[in-house]
Every structure is written in structure tokens, then in C-alpha cells.
Amino acid sequence: MSQFDNVAVAKQANVYFDGKCVSHSITLADGSKKSVGVILPSTLTFNTGAPEIMETVAGACRVKLAGENEWKAYGAGQSFNVPGNSSFDIEVSGEPYHYVCHFA
Numbered sequence: 001m002s003q004f005d006n007v008a009v010a011k012q013a014n015v016y017f018d019g020k021c022v023s024h025s026i027t028l029a030d031g032s033k034k035s036v037g038v039i040l041p042s043t044l045t046f047n048t049g050a051p052e053i054m055e056t057v058a059g060a061c062r063v064k065l066a067g068e069n070e071w072k073a074y075g076a077g078q079s080f081n082v083p084g085n086s087s088f089d090i091e092v093s094g095e096p097y098h099y100v101c102h103f104a
Contacts, residue, residue, distance in 0.1 A: 004028060017044050023101070032103070039097040044090055051084040051104035059097035064089045 010025040014035065021044060023037025039061070054063075056078050062071040063080055066087045074080055082088050084104070090097075 004034070016046075017042065020044060034103065035101045037099055037101070039090065039092045039099070041092050041094065041096070043092075045087055046082075046090065047087045048082050048084055052082040053079050053102040053104070054082065055079040055100040055102060057098040057100060059092065059095045061097045062091040 004026060006029040008027045014023045014025065014037070015021075016023075019040075020042040021037060021039045023035040025033065025035050027033050054074075056074050056076055058076050060073065060075045062073050064071045065080075065082060071089075071091070072080070
């Protein structure tokens with residue numbers, strides 16, 4: 001799907017890591033919540049509350065989930081799952097990484 005229809009968008013952006021990650025929260029008609037954002041080239045650590053599915057829209061990244069030793073690469077059209085109450089490291093180099101975060 002290339003767009004979300006019938007959504008409410010929070011006007012205030014979520015700005016993390018001195019602007020290296022910027023997203024907007026959206027709520028779909030069924031009440032589910034997502035965030036749509038961009039990560040600029042950097043290496044960042046995110047903590048999760050609820051489980052997340054990170055969908056890559058454009059760009060590429062490398063990810064290391066908490067407790068894992070190896071980095072895994074993801075590109076456009078791919079996604080990765082992050083358990084709740086966990087964390088992940090993400091590395092973006094080159095072009096910005098565009099994503100949709102689906103909250104469980």
C-alpha cells in the first residue's frame with residue numbers, strides 16, 4: 001500500500017536524537033496507531049514499549065536487535081519485528097531511511 005486513507009495526523013512532529021529521526025504519529029480509522037518518519041545517516045538506539053514492525057519504505061539500514069550479535073540489512077519493501085520492552089540499534093548510511101512503524 002502506498003498511502004493511508006482516512007487517518008488523523010498529529011501536527012506536532014516527534015523529533016529524536018537532535019533531529020536525526022523525525023516522525024509523525026497517525027491513527028487509522030480502525031484506531032490502530034502508526035508512525036511515519038525518516039532517519040538521517042547515523043547510528044541510533046531505540047527502546048520499545050509495545051512490539052513494533054518497522055517497514056522500510058525507501059533507503060536502507062542495518063539493524064541489531066537487543067540480545068543479538070549480528071547486524072542484519074534491510075531495504076525498501078522489507079520489514080523487521082522488534083519485541084515489546086526491548087531495544088534495537090539502527091545504522092543508516094548514505095540516503096535517508098524512510099519507514100512506517102506499525103505498533104502492535
